Amino acid sequence: MNNSIQPYRNYYRQRTANQWRKTPAEHGDPSAIRPFLAGNWKMNLIPRAGVALAARIFDLCRDVKDVDMGFAPPFTGLSTLADYIEPDFLRREYGIGRNVFLLAQDTFFESKGAFTGEISADMLAAIGVDRVIIGHSDRRANLGKYFGFSSSVARRLSKDFLTHTLKRLNLRENPDKQVLATIEHLLKEEHSDVLEGLATFLEAELNERAGESDEAINRKVHAALSNGLQVIFCCGENREAHQMNETFKLLERQIRMGLEGVARHTMPDVIIAYEPLWAIGEGAKSAPLEQIKQVHDFIRNLLMDLYGEQIAAQVRILYGGNVKPDNIASMMELAGVDGALVGGASLNAFDFAKIIRFGLPD
Numbered sequence: 442m443n444n445s446i447q448p449y450r451n452y453y454r455q456r457t458a459n460q461w462r463k464t465p466a467e468h469g470d471p472s473a474i475r476p477f478l479a480g481n482w483k484m485n486l487i488p489r490a491g492v493a494l495a496a497r498i499f500d501l502c503r504d505v506k507d508v509d510m511g512f513a514p515p516f517t518g519l520s521t522l523a524d525y526i527e528p529d530f531l532r533r534e535y536g537i538g539r540n541v542f543l544l545a546q547d548t549f550f551e552s553k554g555a556f557t558g559e560i561s562a563d564m565l566a567a568i569g570v571d572r573v574i575i576g577h578s579d580r581r582a583n584l585g586k587y588f589g590f591s592s593s594v595a596r597r598l599s600k601d602f603l604t605h606t607l608k609r610l611n612l613r614e615n616p617d618k619q620v621l622a623t624i625e626h627l628l629k630e631e632h633s634d635v636l637e638g639l640a641t642f643l644e645a646e647l648n649e650r651a652g653e654s655d656e657a658i659n660r661k662v663h664a665a666l667s668n669g670l671q672v673i674f675c676c677g678e679n680r681e682a683h684q685m686n687e688t689f690k691l692l693e694r695q696i697r698m699g700l701e702g703v704a705r706h707t708m709p710d711v712i713i714a715y716e717p718l719w720a721i722g723e724g725a726k727s728a729p730l731e732q733i734k735q736v737h738d739f740i741r742n743l744l745m746d747l748y749g750e751q752i753a754a755q756v757r758i759l760y761g762g763n764v765k766p767d768n769i770a771s772m773m774e775l776a777g778v779d780g781a782l783v784g785g786a787s788l789n790a791f792d793f794a795k796i797i798r799f800g801l802p803d
């Protein structure tokens with residue numbers, strides 16, 4: 442049996458060499474790391490189907506003791522799954538201990554009020570959620586496309602809209618002079634090409650990038666932590682940043698801003714998931730092992746700068762993006778990879794069970 446499934450510690454070998462290592466943990470060592478394999482079901486499965494899938498996975502993972510597993514159903518599936526994974530029941534039925542965690546896919550940062558459709562962190566805690574995914578790229582980058590931010594911006598840059606806005610603003614007692622001047626400037630005949638170009642540019646830009654900001658993500662992180670939820674903080678670069686060698690710069694921004702104000706003593710409640718956008722979903726390929734290793738080292742070094750070596754060694758860093766039964770073991774062998782956040786393959790009982798059982802015989 443491969444020993445990579447046993448608890449281990451991350452330790453820092455040498456600062457100049459920028460290298461982290463895994464070393465087997467002593468029995469009962471409180472700083473031992475348990476790998477965490479989490480399934481993000483995204484917008485799939487009605488509650489009953491989620492329970493049926495989880496049941497098949499537990500059945501295939503009866504002998505898994507030293508790995509934590511997590512399930513993130515859509516909001517509608519949380520309560521039903523929370524009832525099902527009650528620890529005494531899991532122990533009786535499947536011999537599984539307290540290594541099953543219920544995850545939400547998102548939360549809102551306010552605790553209550555007129556925020557139609559949003560779900561607060563204390564609401565999630567109240568129904569038994571353990572951890573919440575925050576800053577997933579589906580939400581960081583794709584919301585503009587889903588919700589049509591882009592077309593509404595493009596519409597606002599049309600001549601008709603600007604002319605109408607000019608009239609509207611002129612009715613105000615104290616219209617903003619700079620805004621008026623800008624609109625008048627844009628409406629000049631000789632600028633109509635610029636206006637059209639600007640609309641096209643912004644539409645494309647927002648389609649690709651508009652979504653949750655680092656600031657909103659940071660507020661969500663604080664809301665979750667202060668309600669006793671652990672956080673699975675997602676970060677990752679898009680294809681362009683990858684090709685322009687800006688991965689580290691972008692990740693540093695996402696992590697510094699996303700975790701701003703999180704105190705050192707709360708960091709053990711944070712798990713980081715590195716998910717390069719270009720490696721996610723059908724048709725994409727997982728990132729090469731070398732890149733995963735480099736990025737995980739980079740993130741751990743950044744955590745060391747921000748919180749010190751002890752915390753950096755303790756925080757679990759997961760990889761996500763086309764994790765499958767046939768590549769999980771080689772990823773888990775990498776220093777710095779403490780688990781995975783799995784999309785597509787987590788919807789198939791055999792595949793996800795194999796991922797959870799990496800390193801164990803079939």
Ligand code: 13P
Binds near residue numbers: 761762
């Ligand atoms: P895939 O495993 O389907 O590539 O999805 C990764 C992901 O986004 C998990 O959060």
